[in-house]
Amino acid sequence: MQATARQDETRSPRYYRIYQALLSEIQHGDLKPGDVLPSEMNIAQSHGVAPGTARKAVDMLVDRGWVERQHGKGTFVRRADFSHSLARFFRLTDREGVQLHPKSELLEIRALEGAAEICRQLEVPEKSELIEIERVRRVDEVPLLHEMIYLPSARFLPLLSLPTKEWGDLLYPLYEQLCGEVVFRATDTLSAGPAPAGPAHYLGQAPGSQVIEITRLARGYDERPLEWRLSRGRLDLFHYSFDIR
Amino acid sequence: MQATARQDETRSPRYYRIYQALLSEIQHGDLKPGDVLPSEMNIAQSHGVAPGTARKAVDMLVDRGWVERQHGKGTFVRRADFSHSLARFFRLTDREGVQLHPKSELLEIRALEGAAEICRQLEVPEKSELIEIERVRRVDEVPLLHEMIYLPSARFLPLLSLPTKEWGDLLYPLYEQLCGEVVFRATDTLSAGPAPAGPAHYLGQAPGSQVIEITRLARGYDERPLEWRLSRGRLDLFHYSFDIR
DNA sequence: GAGTGGTCTAGACCACATG
DNA sequence: ATGTGGTCTAGACCACTCA
Numbered sequence: 001m002q003a004t005a006r007q008d009e010t011r012s013p014r015y016y017r018i019y020q021a022l023l024s025e026i027q028h029g030d031l032k033p034g035d036v037l038p039s040e041m042n043i044a045q046s047h048g049v050a051p052g053t054a055r056k057a058v059d060m061l062v063d064r065g066w067v068e069r070q071h072g073k074g075t076f077v078r079r080a081d082f083s084h085s086l087a088r089f090f091r092l093t094d095r096e097g098v099q100l101h102p103k104s105e106l107l108e109i110r111a112l113e114g115a116a117e118i119c120r121q122l123e124v125p126e127k128s129e130l131i132e133i134e135r136v137r138r139v140d141e142v143p144l145l146h147e148m149i150y151l152p153s154a155r156f157l158p159l160l161s162l163p164t165k166e167w168g169d170l171l172y173p174l175y176e177q178l179c180g181e182v183v184f185r186a187t188d189t190l191s192a193g194p195a196p197a198g199p200a201h202y203l204g205q206a207p208g209s210q211v212i213e214i215t216r217l218a219r220g221y222d223e224r225p226l227e228w229r230l231s232r233g234r235l236d237l238f239h240y241s242f243d244i245r
Numbered sequence: 246m247q248a249t250a251r252q253d254e255t256r257s258p259r260y261y262r263i264y265q266a267l268l269s270e271i272q273h274g275d276l277k278p279g280d281v282l283p284s285e286m287n288i289a290q291s292h293g294v295a296p297g298t299a300r301k302a303v304d305m306l307v308d309r310g311w312v313e314r315q316h317g318k319g320t321f322v323r324r325a326d327f328s329h330s331l332a333r334f335f336r337l338t339d340r341e342g343v344q345l346h347p348k349s350e351l352l353e354i355r356a357l358e359g360a361a362e363i364c365r366q367l368e369v370p371e372k373s374e375l376i377e378i379e380r381v382r383r384v385d386e387v388p389l390l391h392e393m394i395y396l397p398s399a400r401f402l403p404l405l406s407l408p409t410k411e412w413g414d415l416l417y418p419l420y421e422q423l424c425g426e427v428v429f430r431a432t433d434t435l436s437a438g439p440a441p442a443g444p445a446h447y448l449g450q451a452p453g454s455q456v457i458e459i460t461r462l463a464r465g466y467d468e469r470p471l472e473w474r475l476s477r478g479r480l481d482l483f484h485y486s487f488d489i490r
Numbered sequence: 491g492a493g494t495g496g497t498c499t500a501g502a503c504c505a506c507a508t509g
Numbered sequence: 510a511t512g513t514g515g516t517c518t519a520g521a522c523c524a525c526t527c528a
Contacts, residue, residue: 013497039513050499055514063308065490071514072506080490091436189486190435191336192457210455210480212437235455241434245310245325258516284494295518300495316495317525497523504516 018057263302336484
């Protein structure tokens with residue numbers, strides 16, 4: 001037997017519309033990281049399709065990194081793991097070649113009127129109030145990165161009242177626990193340029209010397225920008241490798 | 246009805262074994278870039294499985310970038326396209342934001358005894374004879390990259406007798422036409438370091454100034470190393486962007 | 491019209507996880 | 510024992526390409 005109504009409505013395949021429906025639930029937060037999806041049989045019945053068709057929709061979510069299957073248990077919305085994400089740009093490994101995590105030191109946090117370019121990146125009105133965070137990240141006391149981080153004040157206010165001692169090495173878990181904002185993906189851009197006096201000082205370089213610049217725009221599940229940061233790092237330790245094709 | 250023998254032999258799924266069989270044909274050159282695969286019905290019959298199972302094997306080849314489907318025509322082995330691959334590291338676009346292709350100038354080509362490290366990368370015996378190619382790549386007369394390229398002599402001899410005038414902008418098509426060696430994938434590694442006098446001169450920088458270093462190891466369909474290159478580029482034009490998670 | 495890939499059905503049995 | 514995902518069958522019709 002063949003489906004009675006085939007190319008009605010959107011003219012896209014049924015598995016694709018199911019994929020979109022599930023993705024939209026994830027992006028709108030109806031399905032949160034760690035949540036279990038309905039079973040494939042369940043999805044099939046509720047959408048009135050054969051199990052194989054529902055499975056293909058879930059396949060797409062898996063391929064695109066939104067969910068993870070666990071045999072015998074279910075399919076779960078993935079939680080992002082950025083813990084190695086900036087360190088991976090540097091040639092810093094232990095004897096066994098394992099990437100080392102840098103330690104963070106909070107230098108300063110304050111609210112200020114956002115610069116035009118940063119507001120544009122964060123998709124907030126010009127001159128909106130932003131939170132600025134300045135950090136240094138070190139591995140074995142070797143300064144690796146100087147970071148300037150900008151967040152829309154409105155959504156990150158609880159950070160301003162967090163005692164300095166309670167800032168850990170990772171910011172994203174903090175965003176999640178204190179502010180309920182979850183970073184799902186980010187775009188990193190590599191570049192190079194002269195270091196201003198402040199960053200240069202913390203990196204142990206002469207002011208104006210060339211450093212690697214990594215800018216990041218981080219987004220939530222709904223694709224809204226959450227964070228913009230500019231990290232400057234030592235060129236002599238910089239190293240990054242990847243496959244093409 | 247169910248397959249009579251299920252977990253005999255390798256204990257891996259049938260679609261996976263079919264995938265491996267097809268991949269091995271591609272990697273051994275029985276199926277060359279541009280060749281058409283057997284039809285899915287054909288694959289199913291010759292392996293004694295249902296069409297859906299054969300299709301899943303082909304799905305895997307598609308997902309991993311080995312082949313490309315063309316509706317109504319067939320499934321074809323992909324040909325790599327590296328034409329934008331090095332230019333993508335630089336901030337060089339036309340008014341419409343389209344990446345510009347650099348023009349190549351051949352500076353020198355010669356055969357020599359390979360340095361230990363380069364022989365190791367190319368997986369040939371130490372002190373093997375290598376072909377060394379020195380190039381400059383420019384966009385609108387602006388020098389962008391200085392390149393030192395190393396190839397195992399044994400497999401690339403025809404290059405030594407090619408007149409300078411016949412070297413084009415792209416090397417990989419040359420490798421294929423003259424030497425029958427096809428580059429399928431490569432690993433690029435980004436780093437930075439001081440430029441020796443030669444490269445610095447061609448980039449219009451002071452000797453010893455910091456430049457971006459891109460090393461590449463290119464491999465054929467059978468995963469054998471074909472080419473190792475060290476490209477040095479201007480830091481002030483360097484720019485690279487990518488998504489994580 | 492014949493052949494190809496693209497979508498979909500309606501089942502089956504297997505392997506894993508949990509109560 | 511029950512429910513989950515993982516593999517597989519044996520078909521169907523649709524959409525596209527080419528002779």
